[in-house]
Amino acid sequence: MTKAKTAPKAAPKAAAKTAVKAAKAAPAVKSVDASGDELVFTRPEAMVDRATHYCPGCHHGIAHRLVAELLDEMELTDKTIAASSIGCSVFLYNYIKADTVESPHGRAPAVATGIKRARPDKFVFTYQGDGDLASIGMAEIMHAANRGERITVVFVNNTVYGMTGGQMAPTTLIGQRTTTCPGGRCKDREGAPIRMAEIIAQLGGVAFCARGSLDSVKNIRQAKKYMRKAFEAQTTGQGFGFIELLAGCPTNWRMTPVAANKRITDEMIPYFPLGVYKDLEADGTCGSMIAPGAAGGEAGGK
Amino acid sequence: MADKKERLFVKGNEAIAMGALAAGCKCFFGYPITPQNDIPEFMSKAMVEAGGEFVQAESEVAAANMLLGAGACGIRAMTSSSSPGMSLKQEAISYMAGSEVPAVIVNMNRGGPGLGDIGPSQGDYFQSTRGGGHGDYRLLVLAPSSAQEAYDMTFDAFDLAFASRNPVLILGDAIIGQMKEPITPREPKKVDPNEGADWRLIGAPVKGKGKRAHRVIKSLFLMDGELAGQNMKLQAKYDAWKKMVDFETFQVKDAELVVVAFGSIGRIAKNAVRSLRAKGKKVGLFRPKTLYPFPEKQLEKLAKEGKRFLTIEHNLGQMVEDVRLSVRKYGDSDLFCVYPGNMPSPDDFEAPILKALGRK
Amino acid sequence: MSRITVSEERCKGCLLCTLVCPVTIIRQSERINQHGYKVAEVPADDMAKCTGCASCATICPDVAIEVWRGKKAKKAA
Known part of the structure; x- marks a missing residue:
């Protein structure tokens, strides 16, 4: 078995950068019609052409698409093994064309550890919600991050247990009403919402950790840049990559998709500030925080 | 170990670790608990020397789930524990049985229920033979009565696990694990690099040459009749084991x-x-x-x-x-x-x- | 000419696209698809205003929008 951890660092990093630039210059799918108009946005190849089971306005679809776009752009699909999780995103494998193991609730980082140790030459990622990762899976995420497993974790935080019908999550905001805190989450009784990106950034094995949001075009584009860095943390052998994505759950928030997006902007981002929490590659940012445009996206601005 | 006359004087726990090593085990995921600590201790060195991986997990829960990940990739992998730790491993064992992932699991049975004691016991017989976790499934369960048998059964367990795509459990106890006696090791197994090639996860070439659809190893079957079909397929497998008694x-x-x-x-x-x-x-x-x-x-x-x-x-x-x-x-x-x-x-x-x- | 196509089978009528269009040409139609959602549309007369910026497609959770960018628009961008 080859050891991913001892892989030379400089060369692949440079190669990855070049590949990224090439991908940016030329989209994976290029199509020009008779009048010379160019198809500039379509379904990424790594995404299955089918309707999702997600509710209208649910941001899992956006997060899935960003993952698929990066798998295409970084040419990783054929070497990817994913660990899916439990929650609404349990059907990840119905939408992303990657070999996938379905993991027990919260255990995806442990399953991904097993995958990566068994096949160190593969690209391994988990995709987990906030109930899965920040509640039942807290031990697994903390220790995989601390060991510096060369895996990438995509963490979708929508402050609620979606699939089971909208119960309180560890990330539920103070005052937020859910089916198990019908009077609103109370700090004295249920504790304060857990900020995962801040926690993960403190752990030794983490190479990149950031929080993005899916509420606006600007934030989605920024989130994709963070996600790319979280992927590169693994592909360059630097360490554990973590990307938290603030996402909407209109159904369980009892809101329209439009109102849900506004809630992310107005209520979630102030509590869960966006930005890079750790970036080993960029000297001096370790442990500090850069918060580009922490509040206010297009959706909220209108 | 090539010399067939070689005899080793080892604990049953060590015999299990040696048997696994000779069987081509490449990943070991452990967590300390008495009376099986000799196994992870041995493996922490042996796995590295064999070019494999050893992880001391954060819990038995995590160790068993790491086993699920490694097994899904078609790699020979193992975990070991003792009774209270086995309770924690049942979650992943149920998933492995449900999604047909081969793995070898060792339980050096100690007294229970609860924390029990650290002495020998066979109190986990029901847990071992009735599945152990949730759902309708079985493990192939082997019970050694000597260090030699512990070695041989562990050696064979990997072949059995891969042949049946199912977790195999070695059920020993503190007596077997701690007793020191001579064993005769076997020739190390040459594992077929294509083992599990028709189902293992190694990344899906979804386009170009050798194209195939991506594979999913899962135990969720929501469609009408789907779970019944899966469980009956599993039962047919368990029935076929009867000739292996x-x-x-x-x-x-x-x-x-x-x-x-x-x-x-x-x-x-x-x-x-x-x-x-x-x-x-x-x-x-x-x-x-x-x-x-x-x-x-x-x-x-x-x-x-x-x-x-x-x-x-x-x-x-x-x-x-x-x-x-x-x-x-x-x-x-x-x-x-x-x-x-x-x-x-x-x-x-x-x-x-x-x-x-x-x-x- | 820059333009978008909305897959009426995939659109779930969430209307997030209507929030982000810089020229506000996307609206909810009266057409209901097989899933029961009122799908988004750009009236034919307004399509010429499309800048091909892909904001709508970027925020669409269902990858229901494809974006074509015309030669002129590309230069302008």
């Missing part, structure tokens, strides 16, 4: 009473039987080596011949249920229980065997 018999042919015992207790009972034979008593021993599948047909045949049975086990009566189910058409089984915290000797078994023999 393995057991030892000793002085059974003309015996009036057959002692049924497994693992360390089976070995101690054998000495009791030997001693009673020397005194002219018509007793024999039947020691299941596979606890699931259980050698029910073989026991039924003995019952049909008119033999009577005494089950001896290191718990308050678990395997006796399987013995009674096996012989129910023709008879029954008496039960003698070894209590937790005791390390029985053959002498302890002579009186109960004679009592059962004298009862008509």
Whole structure:
């Protein structure tokens, strides 16, 4: 078995950068019609052409698409093994064309550890919600991050247990009403919402950790840049990559998709500030925080 | 290990680790718990030397889930624990059984319930043979009674796990794990690099040459009738295992009473039987080596011949249920229980065997 | 000419696209698809205003929008 951890660092990093630039210059799918108009946005190849089971306005679809776009752009699909999780995103494998193991609730980082140790030459990622990762899976995420497993974790935080019908999550905001805190989450009784990106950034094995949001075009584009860095943390052998994505759950928030997006902007981002929490590659940012445009996206601005 | 005459003087725990190593185990995921610590300790060095991976996980829960990940990639992987830790591993074991992931799991049984004690016990017989976690599934369960058997069974367990795409459980106890005795190692196995090529996850070439659809290893089957289909497929697999039953018999042919015992207790009972034979008593021993599948047909045949049975086990009566189910058409089984915290000797078994023999 | 196509089978009528269009040409139609959602549309007369910026497609959770960018628009961008 080859050891991913001892892989030379400089060369692949440079190669990855070049590949990224090439991908940016030329989209994976290029199509020009008779009048010379160019198809500039379509379904990424790594995404299955089918309707999702997600509710209208649910941001899992956006997060899935960003993952698929990066798998295409970084040419990783054929070497990817994913660990899916439990929650609404349990059907990840119905939408992303990657070999996938379905993991027990919260255990995806442990399953991904097993995958990566068994096949160190593969690209391994988990995709987990906030109930899965920040509640039942807290031990697994903390220790995989601390060991510096060369895996990438995509963490979708929508402050609620979606699939089971909208119960309180560890990330539920103070005052937020859910089916198990019908009077609103109370700090004295249920504790304060857990900020995962801040926690993960403190752990030794983490190479990149950031929080993005899916509420606006600007934030989605920024989130994709963070996600790319979280992927590169693994592909360059630097360490554990973590990307938290603030996402909407209109159904369980009892809101329209439009109102849900506004809630992310107005209520979630102030509590869960966006930005890079750790970036080993960029000297001096370790442990500090850069918060580009922490509040206010297009959706909220209108 | 190439020299066939080589003999090693090792603990049962070490024999298990050596057997795994020789079988081509490449990943070991462990967590400390008495009385199995020799296994992860041995593996922490041996795996690295063998070019594999050793992870001391954050919990038994995580260790078993790492096993799920490695097994899904078609890599020979193992975890070991003891009773309280086995309770925690059941989640991943259920998922592995449901999604047909091969793996080898070792339980060096200690006393329970709860924290119990750290002495030998066979109290996990039900947990081992009835699945253990949630849902309708079985493990292939092997019960060694010596260091040599521990070595051999672990060596074979990997082949069995991959042949049946199912977790295989080695059920030992503190006696087997801590007892030191000589073993003869085998030639290391040359593992086929294409093992599991038709199902393992290695990344999906979804376009271009050698294109294939991405693979999913899962245990969620929501469509109408889908889970029933999956569970019946699993049951057909478990039924097919029945031809793999393995057991030892000793002085059974003309015996009036057959002692049924497994693992360390089976070995101690054998000495009791030997001693009673020397005194002219018509007793024999039947020691299941596979606890699931259980050698029910073989026991039924003995019952049909008119033999009577005494089950001896290191718990308050678990395997006796399987013995009674096996012989129910023709008879029954008496039960003698070894209590937790005791390390029985053959002498302890002579009186109960004679009592059962004298009862008509 | 820059333009978008909305897959009416995939659109779930969440209307997030209507929030982000810089020229506000996307609206909810009266057409209900097989899933029961009122799908988004760009009236034919307004399509010429499309800048091909892909904001709508970027925020669409269902990858229901494809974006074509015309030569002129590309230069302008």
